Amino acid sequence: MAIFNKSSEVEKPQEIDDSKSAAFVQKLLGVGIGGVGPFDGAKKVANAARQRHPDRDSAIDAVVKQHTKLVAAGGFVTGLGGLVTLPVALPSNVAGFYILATRAVAAVxxxxxxxxxxxxxxxxxxxxxIGSEASDVLKVAGSPAGGRVASFATSRLSPSVLMLVNKGVGFRLLTKLATSGILRGSTRVVPFLGGVVGAGVDTVMLRKIVKHAKEKLPVV
Incomplete structure (x- = not known):
C-alpha cells in the first residue's frame, strides 16, 4: 500500500472527519495488536517467534519475514482482478496492509x-x-516526550494526549491514502502487472515501516 509516492496528478482528498479517523485507528489497535478470531494478536506472534528463535534479533527477523510474505500475497491477490475488482478489492487491501504492518511493529x-x-x-x-510525521503529531498533542517515540512509549500519559496522538495518526494515514489513489490504481489497469507491482510496493513499504520502527523503538 504505497502512501509516500507522489504523482503529478492527485485526486482531491475526501473529507476526513474525526469519526473516520477514530474508526480506522480502532481497527488497527483492536485487530492489528489485539487480534481477532484466527488472526493472532501481536503478543502471540512475538511469543511464537521467541520460542522458535531464542535470539532476539533472529526472532525479530522471523516476524518481519512472516509479515513481508503476508503483505506480498495480499497485494498480489488484490491486484489480479485489475479494474474490474478494484472498487471492492482496494479498500480490503488497504485495511489488510495496515493491520499487518501494525501487528508486525507491535510484535517487534x-x-x-x-x-x-x-x-x-x-x-x-x-x-x-507515519514516519517522520510522528514528531509533528507528538508536538501538536502536547506530549511531554517531545518528538521522541521511545520516550513517549515509556511515559505515563493522560488519556487526552493519547487520544490526540491516535487521532493525528489516523488523520495523516487517511489523508495519504486519499491522495495516493490515482498512482495505486493506475498500476492495476493491466491485471497481472498490477498484481506484481502491488505485491512489490506493499513489500517495500512494510520493510520501510519496520525499519523506522526498529530505529524509534530500541530495546528497553
Missing part, C-alpha cells in the same frame, strides 16, 4: 521489551506508521 516492540497492553506503547506503534 514486544520482542524489544515493550508491553503492548499499555496504551502509550500502542500509540507509539501507531506513530511508527
Amino acid at each position: 516492540a514486544e520482542l524489544r521489551g515493550y508491553d503492548t497492553d499499555k496504551p502509550e506503547v500502542r500509540s507509539a506503534v501507531l506513530l511508527t506508521l
Whole structure:
C-alpha cells in the first residue's frame, strides 16, 4: 500500500472527519495488536517467534519475514482482478496492509521489551506508521516526550494526549491514502502487472515501516 509516492496528478482528498479517523485507528489497535478470531494478536506472534528463535534479533527477523510474505500475497491477490475488482478489492487491501504492518511493529516492540497492553506503547506503534510525521503529531498533542517515540512509549500519559496522538495518526494515514489513489490504481489497469507491482510496493513499504520502527523503538 504505497502512501509516500507522489504523482503529478492527485485526486482531491475526501473529507476526513474525526469519526473516520477514530474508526480506522480502532481497527488497527483492536485487530492489528489485539487480534481477532484466527488472526493472532501481536503478543502471540512475538511469543511464537521467541520460542522458535531464542535470539532476539533472529526472532525479530522471523516476524518481519512472516509479515513481508503476508503483505506480498495480499497485494498480489488484490491486484489480479485489475479494474474490474478494484472498487471492492482496494479498500480490503488497504485495511489488510495496515493491520499487518501494525501487528508486525507491535510484535517487534514486544520482542524489544515493550508491553503492548499499555496504551502509550500502542500509540507509539501507531506513530511508527507515519514516519517522520510522528514528531509533528507528538508536538501538536502536547506530549511531554517531545518528538521522541521511545520516550513517549515509556511515559505515563493522560488519556487526552493519547487520544490526540491516535487521532493525528489516523488523520495523516487517511489523508495519504486519499491522495495516493490515482498512482495505486493506475498500476492495476493491466491485471497481472498490477498484481506484481502491488505485491512489490506493499513489500517495500512494510520493510520501510519496520525499519523506522526498529530505529524509534530500541530495546528497553
